[in-house]
Every structure is written in structure tokens, then in C-alpha cells.
Amino acid sequence: MKKATYLNLSKAAIAWVILVMACDNEDQQPLVSELEKARLEYEQMKANPAFIELSFPEDDPGPPFYARIAVLGPDVLLMESNGTVVIPMMRQVECIDPEFNLLDLYHVPNGFFCPLTLSGRGLIEPNAPMGTFPVIAYGEGSNMPVWFVDSDLLANAMVDGVLTLPELEALNPRKGVASRYEEYNKPRSEEDYLLVIESEGTIPGTNQRFEYKVISRTKARQDVELRFW
Incomplete structure (x- = not known):
């Protein structure tokens, strides 16, 4: 009886060790970032013969806007984290009207x-009319201006529904330069909307570094992680 009990306990102990090791192996599996998930989705869609790939600005002029900030009815694009709004400048600031x-x-x-x-x-579809958004797009920059603005000051400036570049400048934003900016965007519909951004760089005026990540699956909300050091 003692021998049988010992064998049963030994088997239970071995099973427990195997279970713990399996859990450890699962814990060690690398997490796939939202950016990487979007990259995989892009490659899968690229293999679909229903779409062709266009480069911008070579084949397409790119998005017709200056900065990623907007209030379009219920669609609000304000990438805010802990009292700071991140504004990537998609076109050269000196040229903005x-x-x-x-x-x-x-x-x-x-x-x-x-x-x-x-x-x-x-x-995009080969026969898509001019001006049609792509089903999915990827953009990258290595010298992108990005401004960081106090969210309360920005809210006050936006009360009248207008925000011009001089008004934004008057809020004394921290002006950074992203040495890495990557984004995937599925802009066509609310049902299949996606915006994923990863970016990092420096703020020359303060010698700070920054890093931020954005994930948005609805045009009315953006989840943002931002840090300075």
C-alpha cells in the first residue's frame, strides 16, 4: 500500500512539474505587437489579386491633410495620454496654410x-475612382515633426471649433522630431477601421526622448501610450 501511494505521489509530482514547465514555455512566447499584427494583415491582403499596391508620394499624393488631429462630427481624432495630446505633422509645417x-x-x-x-x-482596387482611400496603407518617416500639447490648453483653444497653426503655436507645444514613425491605417469604414502607430524620437529643445504607441479601432477613440525620459 505504501509503495502504491508513493508511486501515485511521484506521478502527481511529475505531472505538476510538466504542467509548470509548459506554462513557463507559454509565458516565454513573444507577444505580437499591434503594429506587427497590422503588418501581417497588410501582407495577407497584398496577396489578394483584387488589389494593387501603390506607393506614395510616387504613385499617389498621400493623405490630403497636414496633421493627425481632427473633430469631424462624432469622429474625434485627439491622441491624448496623461494630459498631453500628440500631434504628428504629416506634411512640412512651414508649408501649412x-x-x-x-x-x-x-x-x-x-x-x-x-x-x-x-x-x-x-x-487599392485597380479600377477605384480617383480620390478613393486605400483599403489599408502603411506609412513611415525618419524625420517627422511631432508636437506635444497640454490637453487643457488645447481644449480651450478648440472651444470655438477652430484651430489654426498660429493658434496651435501659441500653446507653446513641445516640438519633437520622430526618428522612427510607423503606421498602418484602414480608413474606409467605421466597421473595419484601424489606426496603429509606433513612434520614437527626441525633443531638441529639452534634450528629452519620447516614445508613443496608438491603437484605434473606431474613429471616435484612440488608446495612447506616451512616455518621456
């Missing part, structure tokens, strides 16, 4: 005449 309301986002055709601060590619 000082009278344009940045909250309107799209400035057609004027926005196209400002040089982009990123390049990339997108997938």
Missing part, C-alpha cells in the same frame, strides 16, 4: 502641395 482649420483635417487640393513627412504604400 496658417488660416486653415486643422480640425477639419482634409484640405483638398491645397494639402497635396505640401511635401509629406512620411512615405509609404497602400492597397
Whole structure:
């Protein structure tokens, strides 16, 4: 009886060790980032013969807006984290129309005449009408201006529904330069919407470094992680 009990206990102990080792192995599995998930989705869609790939700005002028900030009815694009709003400048700041309301986002055709601060590619149907958004697009930049603004100051400036570049400048934003900016965007519909951003760089004026990540699956909300050091 004692021998049988000992064998049973030994088997239980071995099973427990195997279970713990299996859990450890699962814990060691690398987590797939949201950016990598979007990258895989892009490659899968690229293999679909229903789409062709266009590069911007070579084949396509790119998004017709200056900065990723907008209030378009229920769709609010404010990438905020712990009291700071992140504003990536998608086109060269010096070229932005000082009278344009940045909250309107799209400035057609004027926005196209400002040089982009990123390049990339997108997938679209071969017979899509001119001006059609891609089903998915990828953009990257290595010298992208990005401004960091106090969210309370920005909210006060936006009360009248207008935010021009001079008004934004007056809020004394911290002006950074992203040495790495990557984004995937599925802009066509609310049901299949996606915006994923990973970026990092420096703020020359303060010698700080920054890093932020954005994930948005609805045009009305963005989840943002931001840190300075």
C-alpha cells in the first residue's frame, strides 16, 4: 500500500512539474505587437489579386491633410495620454496654410502641395475612382515633426471649433522630431477601421526622448501610450 501511494505521489509530482514547465514555455512566447499584427494583415491582403499596391508620394499624393488631429462630427481624432495630446505633422509645417482649420483635417487640393513627412504604400482596387482611400496603407518617416500639447490648453483653444497653426503655436507645444514613425491605417469604414502607430524620437529643445504607441479601432477613440525620459 505504501509503495502504491508513493508511486501515485511521484506521478502527481511529475505531472505538476510538466504542467509548470509548459506554462513557463507559454509565458516565454513573444507577444505580437499591434503594429506587427497590422503588418501581417497588410501582407495577407497584398496577396489578394483584387488589389494593387501603390506607393506614395510616387504613385499617389498621400493623405490630403497636414496633421493627425481632427473633430469631424462624432469622429474625434485627439491622441491624448496623461494630459498631453500628440500631434504628428504629416506634411512640412512651414508649408501649412496658417488660416486653415486643422480640425477639419482634409484640405483638398491645397494639402497635396505640401511635401509629406512620411512615405509609404497602400492597397487599392485597380479600377477605384480617383480620390478613393486605400483599403489599408502603411506609412513611415525618419524625420517627422511631432508636437506635444497640454490637453487643457488645447481644449480651450478648440472651444470655438477652430484651430489654426498660429493658434496651435501659441500653446507653446513641445516640438519633437520622430526618428522612427510607423503606421498602418484602414480608413474606409467605421466597421473595419484601424489606426496603429509606433513612434520614437527626441525633443531638441529639452534634450528629452519620447516614445508613443496608438491603437484605434473606431474613429471616435484612440488608446495612447506616451512616455518621456
